[in-house]
Amino acid sequence: MRWEGNRESDNVEDMRDSSGGGGGGFGFGGASIGIGSIVLALIGGAVFGINPLTILGLLSGGGMPVAQQRAPAHAPPASDKMAKFVSTVLADTEDVWTDIFQRGGATYRDPKLVLYRGSIPTACGSGQSAMGPFYCPRDEKVYIDLGFYQTLRDRLGAPGDFAQAYVIAHEVGHHVQKLLGITSQVERAQARAGSQAQANAYSVKLELQADCFAGVWANHAQSARHILEQGDIEEAMNAAEKIGDDALQKSAGRAVVPDSFTHGTSEQRQHWFMTGFQQGTVKSCDTFGARNG
Numbered sequence: 001m002r003w004e005g006n007r008e009s010d011n012v013e014d015m016r017d018s019s020g021g022g023g024g025g026f027g028f029g030g031a032s033i034g035i036g037s038i039v040l041a042l043i044g045g046a047v048f049g050i051n052p053l054t055i056l057g058l059l060s061g062g063g064m065p066v067a068q069q070r071a072p073a074h075a076p077p078a079s080d081k082m083a084k085f086v087s088t089v090l091a092d093t094e095d096v097w098t099d100i101f102q103r104g105g106a107t108y109r110d111p112k113l114v115l116y117r118g119s120i121p122t123a124c125g126s127g128q129s130a131m132g133p134f135y136c137p138r139d140e141k142v143y144i145d146l147g148f149y150q151t152l153r154d155r156l157g158a159p160g161d162f163a164q165a166y167v168i169a170h171e172v173g174h175h176v177q178k179l180l181g182i183t184s185q186v187e188r189a190q191a192r193a194g195s196q197a198q199a200n201a202y203s204v205k206l207e208l209q210a211d212c213f214a215g216v217w218a219n220h221a222q223s224a225r226h227i228l229e230q231g232d233i234e235e236a237m238n239a240a241e242k243i244g245d246d247a248l249q250k251s252a253g254r255a256v257v258p259d260s261f262t263h264g265t266s267e268q269r270q271h272w273f274m275t276g277f278q279q280g281t282v283k284s285c286d287t288f289g290a291r292n293g
Helices: 037-048 052-059 081-103 148-155 161-180 182-192 196-225 232-242 245-251 266-279
Strands: 012-014 112-115 119-122 125-128 134-136 141-144
Touching (some): 081 112, 119 141, 134 161, 196 266, 232 245
Antiparallel strands (some): 119 125
8 A cells, every 4th residue: 555655634633642541341331332442342242252243232332330540642753654654544534535525515524533542532432452452432532542453454354454444444434434423323223122133233234334435435535645555455455354244253263143233244345445436436335225135
């Protein structure tokens, strides 16, 4: 991926020196779960013998009180290459979505991206590294412990800088959903759902749409700035495969239970990323209208 030398975002908050161990559990009511939480939940379930669905249930609502933020955020140091990378990818998503919203007669509001370690208080509850990257619609911030990228590479077999960019673009996709009013509609639909399986099905549609929006970003970024190198799309497709619900349940040594899916199968995640990348339009990402995701 060609990213060095491109614009960096001013919307990155470095909280790594004020976050850390401890701090409050999994209180995450009203939050979008995000690309990494099911990954770490299933790995944690395999390692510690905890049912992954129990972990995900904790991530998606209720729980411990929210800790108070302990120190003001600041920009990451200029010498931190990984922070520079995520700042550059975030800036690229800002440029793409600002343009797309303007063409649609709307105004895009940039999200913040927060770097942290261990745990972090958020408007959605206490965030934990074990959840992986996530987006909180209540404060419009993407949260990431950069240690997740090592897990993505070493534990899940999804290396590459474009796989890492896909993670950020997916979480920004959740921000786009918040701005378009999709998130609130899904939350209302889930509240009316007659079963957990039905509520999970709405979550799958939401997550697959975020994958599609990540593909839309890649399409526009490539057209405007030629960011892609040979093998980059394959990196994203490999990551989508490795973090499909079915693949994760299999890798954790558990039976594949479709009713428990919250993010979609490997095939679905690959399909929707490629749909967004090939067509490059928000309209193409109607996962809710698609018959089988």
